[in-house]
Amino acid sequence: MADDWNARNRASWNARTPVHLASRFYDLEGWKRGACSLKPIELEEVGNVRGLRLLHLQCHFGQDTLSWARRGADVVGLDFSEAGVAAARGLAAELGIPARFVCADVHEAVAAAGGGFDIVFTSYGVLNWLPDLDPWARQVAACLRPGGRFHLVEFHPFVWVFDDALERIAYPWDSRGAPIRSEQSRTYADPDAELELVDDSWNHGIGTVVTALLRAGLVLDALREHDWSPYGVFPGSVEGAPGRFHVEKLPGAPLVYSIAAHRPA
Numbered sequence: 001m002a003d004d005w006n007a008r009n010r011a012s013w014n015a016r017t018p019v020h021l022a023s024r025f026y027d028l029e030g031w032k033r034g035a036c037s038l039k040p041i042e043l044e045e046v047g048n049v050r051g052l053r054l055l056h057l058q059c060h061f062g063q064d065t066l067s068w069a070r071r072g073a074d075v076v077g078l079d080f081s082e083a084g085v086a087a088a089r090g091l092a093a094e095l096g097i098p099a100r101f102v103c104a105d106v107h108e109a110v111a112a113a114g115g116g117f118d119i120v121f122t123s124y125g126v127l128n129w130l131p132d133l134d135p136w137a138r139q140v141a142a143c144l145r146p147g148g149r150f151h152l153v154e155f156h157p158f159v160w161v162f163d164d165a166l167e168r169i170a171y172p173w174d175s176r177g178a179p180i181r182s183e184q185s186r187t188y189a190d191p192d193a194e195l196e197l198v199d200d201s202w203n204h205g206i207g208t209v210v211t212a213l214l215r216a217g218l219v220l221d222a223l224r225e226h227d228w229s230p231y232g233v234f235p236g237s238v239e240g241a242p243g244r245f246h247v248e249k250l251p252g253a254p255l256v257y258s259i260a261a262h263r264p265a
Helices: 004-021 028-032 040-046 063-070 082-096 106-113 134-142 206-215
Strands: 053-057 074-079 100-103 117-125 144-155 181-183 195-200 219-226 236-240 245-247 257-263
Touching: 004 082, 004 195, 028 063, 028 100, 028 245, 040 117, 040 219, 053 063, 053 106, 053 134, 053 181, 063 074, 063 082, 063 100, 082 100, 100 106, 100 257, 117 134, 134 144, 134 206, 144 206, 195 219, 206 219, 206 257
Parallel strands: 053 074, 053 117, 074 100, 117 144
Antiparallel strands: 144 257, 181 195, 219 257, 236 245
8 A cells, every 4th residue: 555645645744743733723832721522423423432442544733533443442542753753652641641653554454453442433535635546435334343333424515626726516426446646835724834745635425435434344324415515615604604615606515524324243
């Protein structure tokens, strides 16, 4: 799995990490003082995690992982970015939060993190970094104990077909193996930061996501589409109710979807 696209994306996330740590977007100082970085969608759908073993895949620098630990979960966070995992370990040590972080590709999750988890969780901007979801879904299933639950919260593929200005359709609904190459000088967490980022990403329709999970042997429990996002990352985002962002150019459009599934007992 460690081919050119993966190495390129890893370098991009290593470069993003220090900017994200210092950004207002992640508000690390507020979080250190006790704020929860988790959003209402995942809090409602995942529910009570106290005493449960939880694996957070593609965890970035571990803010959400450690938020689950604060809520009583026994957590392991996994990410392929060396900078992200180092920062996560540093935060856990600084705040005295028990957590384990492993630096590994998501396609090696079982080998790196082990199995038998009660919950596998992943969220917001994770699937677009993967060209093929079947190997990913098999790892998710293998990490769960029989009866264990999988929870995904992800940006809706409808949004990703548009150009950056959300004015015209520029990308396929489902990439089907063809990468979308992007060269950027900024990152979502701090548009003013000067960076040189080169990424390869892929769009995946919801049907592709669900089918991969079913092929891996999971049972689908719920699929929900949400016409708001907890993050105002899209152009023209307007906050209605607190923490709920809509996009003026796409009134009523789905911005986020969530999936709950389980491994049969």
